[in-house]
Amino acid sequence: MIQRIFLLSVLLLLVGTAAFAQTGSAEPKNDIHYWVNQWSRPPIIVFGPDEEAFYQNIKIVLFSYDDYDEPSNPSALASKEIANPTVFTSQFIHAQTACEAEMLGKTGAREIFSGKAYDVLAEIARAYDRAIPHIYIFAGSPNMAYIAASIAVDGRGKILVGQQALEVFDTISLKGFLGHEMAHLVSDTAAQQCNDYVLRDPQMEADADALAARTLGKRPVEAFLERVLALTEGQNWDARRRLEMLQ
Numbered sequence: 001m002i003q004r005i006f007l008l009s010v011l012l013l014l015v016g017t018a019a020f021a022q023t024g025s026a027e028p029k030n031d032i033h034y035w036v037n038q039w040s041r042p043p044i045i046v047f048g049p050d051e052e053a054f055y056q057n058i059k060i061v062l063f064s065y066d067d068y069d070e071p072s073n074p075s076a077l078a079s080k081e082i083a084n085p086t087v088f089t090s091q092f093i094h095a096q097t098a099c100e101a102e103m104l105g106k107t108g109a110r111e112i113f114s115g116k117a118y119d120v121l122a123e124i125a126r127a128y129d130r131a132i133p134h135i136y137i138f139a140g141s142p143n144m145a146y147i148a149a150s151i152a153v154d155g156r157g158k159i160l161v162g163q164q165a166l167e168v169f170d171t172i173s174l175k176g177f178l179g180h181e182m183a184h185l186v187s188d189t190a191a192q193q194c195n196d197y198v199l200r201d202p203q204m205e206a207d208a209d210a211l212a213a214r215t216l217g218k219r220p221v222e223a224f225l226e227r228v229l230a231l232t233e234g235q236n237w238d239a240r241r242r243l244e245m246l247q
Contacts, residue, residue, distance in 0.1 A: 088152045088190065096149050099194040100158065103147065109136035109160055117161055117178070120171065124179050127215050128186055133157040142168050142231070146181050149190035157185045169227055176224025179212035180205075187211065202238060209242050218246055 111134055112118050118135055125132040133146070133156050141162030151157035159181050169177055187208070213221045225243040228236055 092190075092193075093153060096193055097153055100147055100150060100153070103194055104136060107136075107138040107160065109138040111136050116171070117166055117174070120175050121159070121178050121182075124175065124182050124216065127179075128182055130182075130186060131156045133159050133182070133185060136160050137163055137166075139163055141165070144177060144181055146185040146188070147194045148188060149193045151185060151188055152190045157188070159185065168231060169224070172220055173223040173227040175216065176212065176220035176222070179216045179220055180208050180224060183208040183211040183215070202241070205238065206242055206245055209246060213246060222246055 117137070118132075121135050122132050134150075136158060138160060139162075142164040144159060144161040144165055147158040147160065159178070161178075165174070165177065184204075209221050209225075222243060225239045225246070228239040229243070232239070234240070
């Protein structure tokens with residue numbers, strides 16, 4: 001009798017274990033939307049205010065691919081103040097991520113991790129003491145632009161560069177061009193999302209030039225504006241005015 005009870009208990013235990021094991025999946029989840037939703041959720045506070053304060057004071061330290069010795073944003077370790085105190089809700093980050101994915105899909109942009117533009121942007125990021133933004137190349141167009149509020153997703157931000165820009169701007173003028181967009185990116189408060197139309201007024205552009213010139217030196221920014229004037233045969237009055245303001 002005791003043997004029968006013991007055998008029944010073992011069978012019930014095995015059946016119960018199998019039942020619980022089937023409730024989850026051992027397969028890794030490859031759905032990008034699942035992970036966007038998963039990591040955009042705020043951490044669950046279990047141990048009260050002390051744990052919440054701990055999460056609020058966490059700083060993101062970024063490392064370049066295959067480089068574990070030197071962080072790409074060393075100021076995060078040294079600064080006593082959080083660089084971007086704005087708290088973004090999970091709904092905001094989810095909407096921003098979805099908007100970016102749609103925008104990148106429509107333009108056919110691809111992220112790059114090497115080459116002329118990446119190397120120049122890496123140098124610029126070091127000068128700004130910031131992490132290297134994600135950089136995407138799309139066909140055609142000599143223009144480039146940062147994606148508004150993209151810095152809210154992972155602290156790095158995203159910059160779109162037209163393929164023609166890599167062809168018509170040499171290294172020094174490209175540095176000024178990317179430095180100008182980097183100035184916009186680091187100044188972005190995420191008041192507008194990626195699908196909002198952002199009107200860049202002349203003062204906003206002049207402020208970005210000034211910040212880039214202070215960070216990188218005047219020469220790259222001047223080279224960028226001079227190249228714009230040359231490409232437009234001197235007809236770009238905004239570039240001319242901004243170049244005069246740098247003198």
